[in-house]
Amino acid sequence: xxxxxRIVVKVGSSSLTTAAGGLDADRVDALVNVLAKHQDKEIVLxxxxxxxxxxxxxxxxxxxxxxxxxxxxxxxxQGLLVARYTASFARYGRRVGQVLLTSxxxxxxxxYRNAYRxxxxxxxxxxxxxxxxxxxxxxDEIRFGDNDRLAALVAHLVRAxxxxxxxxxxxxxDGDPAxxxxxxxxxxxxxxxxxxxxxxxxxxxxxxxxxxxxxxEAARIAAAAGIPVVLTSAVHxxxxxxxxxxxxxxxxTGRRSADRLLWLAHASTPRGALVLDDGAVRAVVERRSSLxxxxxxxxxxxxxxxxxxxxxxxxxxxxxxxxxxxxxREIPRLMGRSTRDLARELGxxxxxxxxxxDDLVLLHP
Numbered sequence: 048x049x050x051x052x053r054i055v056v057k058v059g060s061s062s063l064t065t066a067a068g069g070l071d072a073d074r075v076d077a078l079v080n081v082l083a084k085h086q087d088k089e090i091v092l093x094x095x096x097x098x099x100x101x102x103x104x105x106x107x108x109x110x111x112x113x114x115x116x117x118x119x120x121x122x123x124x125q126g127l128l129v130a131r132y133t134a135s136f137a138r139y140g141r142r143v144g145q146v147l148l149t150s151x152x153x154x155x156x157x158x159y160r161n162a163y164r165x166x167x168x169x170x171x172x173x174x175x176x177x178x179x180x181x182x183x184x185x186x187d188e189i190r191f192g193d194n195d196r197l198a199a200l201v202a203h204l205v206r207a208x209x210x211x212x213x214x215x216x217x218x219x220x221d222g223d224p225a226x227x228x229x230x231x232x233x234x235x236x237x238x239x240x241x242x243x244x245x246x247x248x249x250x251x252x253x254x255x256x257x258x259x260x261x262x263x264e265a266a267r268i269a270a271a272a273g274i275p276v277v278l279t280s281a282v283h284x285x286x287x288x289x290x291x292x293x294x295x296x297x298x299x300t301g302r303r304s305a306d307r308l309l310w311l312a313h314a315s316t317p318r319g320a321l322v323l324d325d326g327a328v329r330a331v332v333e334r335r336s337s338l339x340x341x342x343x344x345x346x347x348x349x350x351x352x353x354x355x356x357x358x359x360x361x362x363x364x365x366x367x368x369x370x371x372x373x374x375x376r377e378i379p380r381l382m383g384r385s386t387r388d389l390a391r392e393l394g395x396x397x398x399x400x401x402x403x404x405d406d407l408v409l410l411h412p
Contacts, residue, residue, distance in 0.1 A: 048275060049289070050208075051209035053170070055201055055202040055207045055211070056093070057265075059096075059214050061214070062213055079132065084139075088288070091205055092176065093198040097125040104123050142172075142175070143177050144175070144176050146162070146165060146178045162204060193261045195212060195261040196313060199272075200309065202272075203309050203310075209274065211287045214259075214281070215280060218293075219259065221244050234295070234296050235295060246260050246263055266278060267300075270298065270299055270300045272309055278294050311368055317368060318349070319375055320346075320348055321356055321401070322344045322347065324343075324361070325361065328366060331407070332366055337401075338407070340386065341385055343381070344361070344382070346382075349375050350371060353371070367409050367410055372399060
């Protein structure tokens with residue numbers, strides 16, 4: 048971890064804002080003081096705080112529950128957040144660039160490539176990318192849901208050497224940190240190390256959506272993709288960047304997978320489902336084959352070509368997820384038929400897979 052050169056750092060709302068809502072300039076400056084001093088490292092900052100920063104200016108005393116007012120708060124707060132980062136990094140002669148993402152931007156092939164190129168170029172030019180979910184336009188169907196998971200996926204996207212999750216807690220504990228007798232877990236080598244551990248939900252500040260549950264899930268996603276993770280508090284950011292023993296270290300549990308497949312598995316929301324016959328389930332799951340029209344038994348939902356869909360077995364269990372090549376209304380007339388017959392009757396555009404294996408990820412490999 049000491050040798051990590053490209054690092055994704057995620058910071059939560061509670062580490063940047065006051066209890067009443069609004070940015071805490073001193074907290075932002077303290078974080079930037081740590082990040083800006085590491086000129087030898089490429090740092091991508093995934094920062095929450097837009098909605099929280101917009102509460103006080105809009106006269107809101109707490110985070111609203113409805114999406115419309117959340118988006119309004121994000122619209123006001125995002126500008127304040129980036130302006131604060133811009134001014135703070137400028138003290139060190141560093142530039143920042145804003146990158147706002149939705150899951151729709153990253154599960155589609157062309158959008159995914161564009162996101163990578165933008166982030167990679169910002170780093171190459173010495174700028175610090177400030178990444179956040181595009182809360183002002185994201186609907187429930189295209190939301191990441193929390194910035195911890197977004198940070199894990201961004202770490203994979205930019206091929207990071209390390210992911211640091213900063214919170215208001217200095218690591219993962221084997222119980223409620225406020226309860227006497229609990230202790231910090233220094234290292235997690237795999238899922239077995241977390242058996243019997245009680246993991247809490249969102250913190251007391253009430254300005255964020257995450258909690259220890261989302262951080263552990265993000266760490267699991269990153270570790271399974273070959274990226275080590277440090278989970279610690281914002282006040283220990285310097286130690287984490289220096290490769291110190293602070294917080295909880297999640298060791299790698301897997302190797303890097305095909306880039307978009309991680310996003311497809313963890314960031315996409317299925318717009319519908321295709322139910323497969325037994326032969327198609329075996330072909331997709333055991334042989335990792337593409338899904339052909341002949342193996343589809345039924346269609347559920349309304350979706351368009353290019354949308355993510357679930358592939359289900361006869362019992363309704365989701366076995367895979369993929370990007371479909373046809374609209375939902377087209378598929379019924381294709382079901383159970385060979386691509387050769389379809390091409391002969393409907394034209395060469397129909398001699399193709401419904402879901403290509405390059406656009407398909409197993410959910411229970």
